[in-house]
Amino acid sequence: DVKVTQSSRYLVKRTGEKVFLECVQDMDHENMFWYRQDPGLGLRLIYFSYDVKMKEKGDIPEGYSVSREKKERFSLILESASTNQTSMYLCASSPETDNQPQHFGDGTRLSIL
């Protein structure tokens, strides 16, 4: 069964900390995505990557960066966490033939205190 795994389901961090959210997929997919999900706002794209070491900004990249050193792993980094980054974060992947996300992880609920 295909799998997108996010390293933490729940995470609590403090303002100003550097936070790493990890995502691994086992489907050899080229495309990987990071979204944040907030009530009443749906999903908003933060960054996506279409190949190793390649990245593109999404709709709300400010305050975030990403890293894709290996094909199966896509990391989201909050350089200096702020309370307005408290949210649910979803990672997704798809093969290069499909630009829309196909498989999602179960999400990381991040709280910044």
Next chain:
Amino acid sequence: AQSVTQLGSHVSVSEGALVLLRCNYSSSVPPYLFWYVQYPNQGLQLLLKYTTGATLVKGINGFEAEFKKSETSFHLTKPSAHMSDAAEYFCAATASGGSYIPTFGRGTSLIVHP
């Protein structure tokens, strides 16, 4: 930029009743259209998608959606609701002529009563 509007943040139906979740998009040319479902405490699953060809698209779990260009709509339906259909549903659409990464609507929570 593409925008997607889902009418109704919550829809409530009785078990066995018709499910209708509404979605309208803003593109002036036919985009690619998608419906996703999110069960509690899980990520999203792709229910169905329209790219080209037949305008009535069948998906998983008995859901289907019809692309209507004249109405810029892509409503999701299911003839008979099950309790297990209770979830959050998201419509998404690509922008035309640019990135094919879809834009998501705000979601509709489907509540199914016994």
